Amino acid sequence: MAPKTVLIVYAHQCSRSFNSAAKDMALKALTAHGYNVIMSDLYAMNFCAAATAADIKGKLKNPEHFLYAEETWIAWKEGRLSDDINEEHRKVAQADLIIFQFPLYWSSFPAIMKGWLERVLTRGFAYTLQNTYDNGLCKDKKAVLSFTTGAAESKFHPDGINGDINVLLWPLQNGVLRFCGFQILAPQIFWGPQQASPSARTAMLEAWQSRLKGLMDEKPLxxxxxxxxxxxxxxxxxxxxxxxxxxxxxxxxxxxxxxxxxxxxxxxxxxxxxxx
Known part of the structure; x- marks a missing residue:
């Protein structure tokens, strides 16, 4: 059997960050277990976060009333999307699993990763109005959010000051990935690594390394x-x-x-x- 392919979509500005270490751990561990690993390092790629008419080659259907989802759907069908979107489509098409590695910014994805989701999960490619959730066009793929928080786990408890982490995750997991059909694995949450001791950070990475061995076979949420x-x-x-x-x-x-x-x-x- 051909090896499974994992796409890591990574968003952090610093190569010495904990997120970078988590990304490197995934790359190393998955490669060692025989997976084909491909990468989208968004900051290194200088990936454009803005969804604009520049994502479309050629004439717009309605330039006076620009509707991004409608125009990119037409462009996708006609092969007129920008080269960077086409390249990310190629990666997603190959992937059996996508790992999103990022720091939690303002209770969500960093802007550059949100831009990747908005531009790459194109109507027609990832979903249609008839193909969402169970029938989303990515239903044969798995996805997992792997992210760091700036606060301790206790702040994300149901009685914590930041609120229940499950509520925070609902729009990220259900509203984006599940909408496109992805089978979503339990998130890998690194709680407050910036405040943790070196030994605690090492333990976090080791737990991630151990989980990666069987990640592809885990039961989805x-x-x-x-x-x-x-x-x-x-x-x-x-x-x-x-x-x-x-x-x-x-x-x-x-x-x-x-x-x-x-x-x-x-x-x-x-x-x-x-x-x-």
């Missing part, structure tokens, strides 16, 4: 499947009445997002469902 929703009625795209009725007696909501006014299911965005 749980999301509400498409068939739980009414995808036909004009009210549309809401949980079917019988699903809500069946959930009425349960102590938790379905997911972090479809919580139904109940307590959130514990660790919904950070741990896969128990196999027991």
């Amino acid at each position: 749980a999301f509400a499947p498409n068939d739980l929703f009414d995808l036909t009625s004009q009210a549309g795209f809401r949980l079917r009445p019988e699903v809500k009725e069946a959930s009425a007696s349960k102590p938790y909501g379905l997911t972090t997002g479809q919580h139904l006014g109940k307590p959130l299911p514990p660790n919904n965005q950070t741990k896969p469902p128990s196999s027991t």
